[in-house]
Amino acid sequence: MTLTETPAPAGTPFTRRTRRDGPTSTGRAGAISVRQLVAALPGALRKLDPRQMWRNPVMLIVEVGAALTTLLAICEPFLGGPARSGGSAVPPTFTAAIAAWLWLTVVFANLAESVAEGRGKAQADSLRQTRTSTSATRLDSYDPATDPSAEQSPAHPVSSADLLPGDTVIVVAGELVPGDGDIVWGIASIDESAITGESAPVVRESGGDRSAVTGGTRVLSDRIVMRITSKPGETFVDKMIALVEGASRQKTPNELALNILLAGLSIVFVVVTLTLNPIAGYSGAAVSVPVLVALLVCLIPTTIGALLSAIGIAGMDRLVQHNVLALSGRAVEAAGDVTILLLDKTGTITYGNRQAREFTAVTGVDAAELMDAAARSSLGDPTPEGKSIVDLAHGLGFRHGDTEIGEVIPFTAQTRMSGLDQPDGSSIRKGAGSAVTKWVQERGSIDDAVLRELDDCVARISELGGTPLVVAAGRESGARRILGVVYLKDIVKAGLAERFAELRSMGIRTIMVTGDNPLTAKTIAAEAGVDDFLAEATPVEKLALIRREQEGGNLVAMTGDGTNDAPALAQADVGVAMNTGTSAAKEAGNMVDLDSDPTKLIDIVRIGKQLLITRGALTTFSIANDLAKYFAIIPAMFAGVFPGLAVLNVMQLHSPASAILSAIIFNAIIIVLLIPLALRGVRYRPGPASSILSRNLLIYGVGGVIAPFIGIKIVDLVVALIPGF
Incomplete structure (x- = not known):
């Protein structure tokens, strides 16, 4: 017989709230204002220091050229004025104008990087406010066996700056957490809004994957005993500040390779330019x-060359806007190349709070008896599953009254069941079918018909994608018997099938990882729309799966929050640790999600691809727009000696001097115009690589050729109005 209650509308118990504001809110990504440019200008001027410029060889060459032309502009009045160039006279102010616009080119390049760095300073300032030195109550000695709550342990106040790894402190309601650490006793509501921007408090408790707390957050209720894991100045907040300010940003392998390519091209053109004048001299x-x-x-x-660094910084900044910290630029780029995505079932594919949906009693047992036993054994169960069993029973008429509960038997990974030992000597157990069956058989046997009925019920629930919870009861001195099964329903998050289909169009295969049995895993995987699944997964099996995929040439991303996830997070090319997870998980991963939303992996992949596409698009544009500059400068240099080159002056530029100056001015201005695109990133649309390449060449290749012809011509019309040009 089955007892069931009409479930609430889908999604009712799982209302999710979108964070509208907070310390990471920076407005529209990529949008810049005059105020931002003015604020970034001092930083751009400081970057003119050659000791900083050498990291960007292309712009260092421009700076050297600017310094050389400035020196010539100063000396020309004493050397008889500017020399003729390529057989054509140039205005007296020509060299000074070239020098000025070369300096502006370097400043604009530094401005792009300075603006990108400045976008993280608001986040850093907000975080820095949480790093203030606070007082802490440090325990002189702590024995968790005899005094777990530290009620009797001697303690004294110290500064949070004096705390060292391994110190044990007490934090009570209203106090700030003095440093990063793990709760060793207690449970409390924590306000993490200063870190995550999320106003809703979260619950942290000892003994699980939600035991980690971050320095600078505030305890809102209760009392906890925690052990410090961070050194002074090396807390998670300190790392976040350094990351968002770009102080510890490392260039990624792709970025280094592109820098080497740009430096190589620059060296080649330096050689070409140095040899050009002696060769041209033979022709006068x-x-x-x-x-x-x-x-x-x-x-x-x-x-x-001017925008490359800004693109990388902006990519990490876009992750910060999504409340994700990339501990290295390499991780952001790797996200763009990911081909395999490992997602944990609980909390990622499903909401994680399994809900009781029905009670199914075996033959010979009244459904009310099963309901009563399941509800009583769940009264002291603090888990969401236990609470949902009590709620379902209450909806069906169960009333506990004032009867004493008895001794609650907590769930453990070893026993795989929980239960209740009642004052009258009777016991109730609920849990995995094999564990409960073994408990019953310790005091006797189970009828074969009951076993077959139980197996059929478990199989039916598993096929539905649910979790079967077997319930049994008995007396201490008597036999035990199976009562029936509680159906716990895993709720798959809405919209996941569409998102996984989108990933599939990107060429990314999704794999669900779960500890459930293969039948349940198969059902959930089909409902969610993932490509594959790994059932009954252990930490060793997760690690082996990642290594197999990597050996096959795939880049793998995964998410996790527990200590048992640490090996796999460290092995994955992109390991996203939840901020609510253990310190071991956060240390192992190369990204930390401050919102602890595992589905954000999909957004991380999109941002990584956007970074790579942005870099490729602007590289294509940069190389393509050089073509128009050749048509502007080459005829201007030699038209006075070789009149036939005038046919190449397709833009009909006013004069050789105005043509050269217009090309230099456009070269500087285009950097400023492209800063918003570098910060915002090129929009990524899922599709095959050939389609993305074609779109890139059509928009940024062809556009990079056409735009300079138009831009240089417009600048030339303005320059022509200047006397002498």
């Missing part, structure tokens, strides 16, 4: 140094 077309510098700056890929 000697070229002045300012014109050679202008040619070099227009030849080398200055646009991508």
Whole structure:
């Protein structure tokens, strides 16, 4: 016989709230204002220091060229004025104008990086407020066996700056957590809004994967005993501040490779430029140094050289806006190349709070008896599953009254069941079918018909994607018997099938990892729309799965929050640890999700792909727009000696001097115009690589050719209005 209650509408118990504001809110990604540019200007000027510029070889060449032309501009009045270039006269202010715009080119390049860095400072300032030195109550000695709550342990107040790893402290309601650590006793409501921007408090408790607490958060209720795990100045908040300010950002392998390519191209064009004047001299077309510098700056890929660092910083900043901290730039890029996504079932695929849906009694047992036993054994069960059993029973008429509960038997991984020993000598157990069956058989046997009926019921619930909870009862001195099964329903999150289909279109295969039996795992996997699943997964099996996929040439991402997830998080190319997880998990991963939302892996992959596509798109644009500069400068340099080159002046530029200056001005201005795109990122649309490449070449390749022709012509019309040009 089955007792069931009409369930609440789907999603009712699982109302989710979207965070609208908080310390990470930065407005529209990529949008910049004049105020931001002005605020970033001092930082851009400081970056003119050659000791900083050497990290960007392309822009270092531009800076050297700017310094050289500035020196020539100062010396020209004493050397008889500017020299003719390529057989054409140039205005007296030509060299000074070239020098000025070369300096602006370098400043604009630094401005892009400075703006990108500045976008994280608001987050860093908010975090820094949580790092204030606070007082802490440190225990002189602590024995968890004799005094777990530290009620009798001697303690004295100290500064949080004096706490060392291994120190044990007491934190009560209203106090700030003095440092990163793990709760060793107690349970409390914690306000983490200063870290996550989420106003809703969270519950942290000892003995599980939700025992980690972060320095700077505030205890709102109760009292906890915690053990410090961080050194002074090395707390999680300190790491976050360094990360969002970009102080410890490392260049990724792809970024280093692109830097080497750009440096190589720059060296080649330096050699070409240095040899150009001696060769041209044989034809009587000697070229002045300012014109050679202008040619070099227009030849080398200055646009991508100026924006490359900003693109990388902005990629990490976009993760910060999603409340994800990437502990390395390498992780962000790896996310863009991920081909395998491992997702834990509980909390990721499903909501994680399994809900009781029905009681099914075996033959010979009244359904009311099963309901009563399951409800009584769950009265002292603090888990969401236990509470849902009591709620379902109450809805069906169960009333506990004032009867004493008895001794609650907690669930353990070893026994795989929990229960209740009542004052009248009777016992109730509920848990995994094999564990409860073994408990019953310790005092006798089970009828074969009951076993078959039980197996059929367990199989039916498993096929539905639920979790069967077998209930049994007996007296201490008497036999024990199976009463029936409680159906716990795993609720699959809405919209996941569509998101997984989107990942599939990106070429990413999704694998659900769960400790459930294969039948349950198969049902949930089919409902959620994942490509594959790993059932009855242990930490060793998770690690082995990741290694197998990596050996096959795949990049793997996974999420986790427990100590048992640490080996797999460390092995994965992208390991996203939940902020609510253990310290071991956060240390093992290369990203930390402050909101502890495992489905955010999908957003992380999208941001990683967006970073790679943005870099590729702007590199394509940078190389393509050099073509127009060649058509502007080459004819201008030699048209006076070789009139036939005038046919290449397709833009009909006003004069050789205005053509060269217009190309340099456009080269500088385009950097500023592309800063918002570098910060916002190129929009990523799922599709095959060939489609993405075609779109990139069509928009940024063709666009990179057309835009400079238009831009240089417009600038030339303005420059032509200046006397002498």
